[in-house]
Amino acid sequence: MSWASSEAIAVLWFLLPGFVATGLFRTLISNPKPSGFDSLAQVFIFTVIVQVATRLVLWKRDTELTTTVADDTTGIAVSVLIAIIAGLSAAWLWNKDLPHSWLRSWKLTRQSSYRSAQYSAFAFHTDCYVVLHLKGERRLFGWPREWPSRPDDQHFLIEECEWLEEKGRSSIDGVSHMLIPASEVEMIEFLPMATETDNED
Numbered sequence: 001m002s003w004a005s006s007e008a009i010a011v012l013w014f015l016l017p018g019f020v021a022t023g024l025f026r027t028l029i030s031n032p033k034p035s036g037f038d039s040l041a042q043v044f045i046f047t048v049i050v051q052v053a054t055r056l057v058l059w060k061r062d063t064e065l066t067t068t069v070a071d072d073t074t075g076i077a078v079s080v081l082i083a084i085i086a087g088l089s090a091a092w093l094w095n096k097d098l099p100h101s102w103l104r105s106w107k108l109t110r111q112s113s114y115r116s117a118q119y120s121a122f123a124f125h126t127d128c129y130v131v132l133h134l135k136g137e138r139r140l141f142g143w144p145r146e147w148p149s150r151p152d153d154q155h156f157l158i159e160e161c162e163w164l165e166e167k168g169r170s171s172i173d174g175v176s177h178m179l180i181p182a183s184e185v186e187m188i189e190f191l192p193m194a195t196e197t198d199n200e201d
Helices: 002-028 037-057 073-095 098-105 117-124 193-200
Strands: 128-134 138-146 155-165 168-171 177-181 185-192
Touching (some): 002 073, 117 185, 138 177
Antiparallel strands (some): 138 155, 155 168, 155 177
């Protein structure tokens, strides 16, 4: 029983960096969280990456690839640190759409890293004001601070809010931000900042 317990502990220590990296990665991206086999696959992928990187860092001391770091405080600390770096780096690359942009440049896919076309549109137009066409033929102009990225967060947070009317813009006095339910939005226009400056002139 003690042998089984020690083996189980060794396996958990071996997988710990993969869980740390996966947890950071999932927390920092907008995509839905996988479950079941897909979730375990992410953990194993990060585990392999972190363990190989740890071996490379500690290669002078560890001569055998199969040597475990479960009983080694330095090895565990190094692997967890590498796991944190790996998780943050993977999230940064994903949120910048870099993996898919490389694949698109090689004509291997037409997909992006983002979970929906709407989220992708906002991510690709980070320098644009927006006009939200609401139900009832109302139009709201402003700067998008946040937009829906998850099923439990279906709102747009808009700064510098102004209503667009036939006679022009109508400022909303005393309002710094406006939270708009996604269900009220029928269409979205993106206005580059240069266009906005030209309109003010």
